[in-house]
Amino acid sequence: SKEKIALFTIFGGTGDLAQRKLYPSLFKLYQKGYLQDHFAVIGTARRPWTDEHYHEVISDSLADLDADQKDVDQFASHFYYQSHDVTDAQHYMTLKKLSEKLDAQYGLQGNRIFYLAMAPNFFGTIAQHLRSENILTDNGFNRVIIEKPFGHDYASAKELNDHLTATFNEDQIYRIDHYLGKEMIQNITAIRFGNNIWESLWNNRYIDNVQITLSEKLGVEERAVYYDNSGALRDMVQNHILQILSLLTMDQPVEFTEKDIDVEKVKALRSLRPLKPEEVATNFVRGQYGAGDDGVKAYRDEDKISPDSNTDSFVAGKIMIDNYRWSGVPFYVRTGKRLTDKFTRIDVVFKRPVVNIFNHEDVLENDDASTRLDPNILTINVEPTEGFELRMNAKAVGQGFATTPVKLNYSHDAEATAGSPEAYERLLHDALNGDATNFTHWQEVADSWKFVDVIQKYWDEHQPDFPNYRPGTMGPDAADELLHKDGHRWVYRN
Numbered sequence: 001s002k003e004k005i006a007l008f009t010i011f012g013g014t015g016d017l018a019q020r021k022l023y024p025s026l027f028k029l030y031q032k033g034y035l036q037d038h039f040a041v042i043g044t045a046r047r048p049w050t051d052e053h054y055h056e057v058i059s060d061s062l063a064d065l066d067a068d069q070k071d072v073d074q075f076a077s078h079f080y081y082q083s084h085d086v087t088d089a090q091h092y093m094t095l096k097k098l099s100e101k102l103d104a105q106y107g108l109q110g111n112r113i114f115y116l117a118m119a120p121n122f123f124g125t126i127a128q129h130l131r132s133e134n135i136l137t138d139n140g141f142n143r144v145i146i147e148k149p150f151g152h153d154y155a156s157a158k159e160l161n162d163h164l165t166a167t168f169n170e171d172q173i174y175r176i177d178h179y180l181g182k183e184m185i186q187n188i189t190a191i192r193f194g195n196n197i198w199e200s201l202w203n204n205r206y207i208d209n210v211q212i213t214l215s216e217k218l219g220v221e222e223r224a225v226y227y228d229n230s231g232a233l234r235d236m237v238q239n240h241i242l243q244i245l246s247l248l249t250m251d252q253p254v255e256f257t258e259k260d261i262d263v264e265k266v267k268a269l270r271s272l273r274p275l276k277p278e279e280v281a282t283n284f285v286r287g288q289y290g291a292g293d294d295g296v297k298a299y300r301d302e303d304k305i306s307p308d309s310n311t312d313s314f315v316a317g318k319i320m321i322d323n324y325r326w327s328g329v330p331f332y333v334r335t336g337k338r339l340t341d342k343f344t345r346i347d348v349v350f351k352r353p354v355v356n357i358f359n360h361e362d363v364l365e366n367d368d369a370s371t372r373l374d375p376n377i378l379t380i381n382v383e384p385t386e387g388f389e390l391r392m393n394a395k396a397v398g399q400g401f402a403t404t405p406v407k408l409n410y411s412h413d414a415e416a417t418a419g420s421p422e423a424y425e426r427l428l429h430d431a432l433n434g435d436a437t438n439f440t441h442w443q444e445v446a447d448s449w450k451f452v453d454v455i456q457k458y459w460d461e462h463q464p465d466f467p468n469y470r471p472g473t474m475g476p477d478a479a480d481e482l483l484h485k486d487g488h489r490w491v492y493r494n
């Protein structure tokens with residue numbers, strides 16, 4: 001049977017993440033039969049809710065799914081609410097009693113998943129109490145799922161990890177990076193290692209540069225307080241972008257298993273060329289949006305943002321990898337808020353043919369761009385479109401002989417993607433299965449922070465000239481110059 005058996009304890013059960021992502025994802029697992037009779041959920045938070053009220057909240061959180069009310073009620077009946085202040089030891093005793101009662105009632109075999117959907121400054125306290133109050137079982141599995149951000153820099157991440165590992169082993173810790181739950185991010189491994197034409201060209205002899213863009217259209221919105229203390233570099237580059245980079249650049253894992261993939265990702269991240277402080281300004285660009293048309297507010301005028309904030313709402317950077325495969329290939333990355341549109345894409349730009357036989361003499365005499373063939377570009381569209389695009393040169397139709405760029409295009413059809421699980425559903429299912437392939441491991445977190453810390457420190461010590469980009473554009477001009485000075489340009493431009 002595909003049924004999974006577990007008790008979920010969700011810390012922060014009244015919160016935004018729980019209501020918007022976790023409850024709908026658990027419900028989908030229920031609809032698909034991964035959760036049946038043998039599961040229960042304890043939601044904990046400070047508010048004094050009753051089980052009845054909790055069931056209404058669960059039901060409301062599923063409103064968009066257009067599900068049968070009988071199924072919804074049946075599902076919600078597995079949920080129990082426990083008012084709980086995570087700093088109060090007494091509350092863990094109550095939690096333990098309820099857990100044991102539900103274990104007996106639903107036949108949960110001692111399987112426990114603790115989901116910490118709360119601010120990370122509570123993670124250490126929760127983990128410590130789970131141990132001291134003896135809440136972990138010894139007859140089933142005990143796994144903890146935690147959200148980003150994992151630390152603020154290397155030192156705080158290390159401290160947080162030390163707190164967690166005082167209670168849990170590394171193989172019990174599931175650090176969520178929801179990009180790793182996305183269909184097309186998981187597809188990177190399939191494309192690379194399932195196709196000889198790509199894997200044989202996937203190196204510095206054939207690839208000219210690689211571009212990773214995570215673009216957001218909205219401004220800072222509700223997460224203002226958190227974001228203003230973090231910024232784009234910490235919020236997006238340290239985790240999502242460096243994770244994507246490691247999947248794009250790792251060597252072939254021996255087998256498609258969690259352990260083998262982790263080994264290769266760690267090798268890739270350890271090969272990032274660390275920046276020296278004096279190299280930060282020439283390799284990384286930070287930005288913050290000013291006011292736009294139609295009353296779009298400047299970052300500094302947004303609610304709960306300090307009027308002299310120097311937080312980066314945009315970052316672009318050039319990352320080099322010092323190993324045999326990638327030496328000399330720049331990886332350009334960028335992400336930001338209030339850009340042209342919401343999308344994620346990866347552009348792999350191949351080297352041009354060495355000689356343009358169609359325009360041979362010109363090439364020998366002057367190597368200007370107009371006489372060169374366009375490069376092949378493999379674009380991986382991560383979202384909202386999910387698919388690939390390959391740009392090639394072909395003969396232009398008609399009399400005479402000229403070349404013209406054409407595109408091969410593949411995208412998942414709407415029907416296939418409609419039934420496909422969302423990131424959180426996929427990741428919760430993996431955690432139930434004990435499969436941490438698509439979660440971040442500690443060594444990856446550590447190496448990513450070490451790379452990012454140098455940049456952040458330099459920025460903290462030097463005043464930026466903010467604001468420096470207009471809403472609805474792809475960031476400051478300096479982000480374009482970053483590529484121009486290498487003779488490159490962004491494949492996606494506005």
Ligand code: NAD
Binds near residue numbers: 014
């Ligand atoms: P939230 O503020 O909506 O919810 C926080 C929850 O913690 C609430 O249920 C609150 O009652 C509870 N809580 C706070 N202090 C408590 C205490 N002392 N004792 C017991 N309960 C307490 O936050 P959220 O948006 O749901 O985010 C939760 C975590 O997920 C955070 O770490 C956040 O960074 C991360 N995260 C959230 C999102 C998202 O989309 N919301 C995305 C990425 C990461």
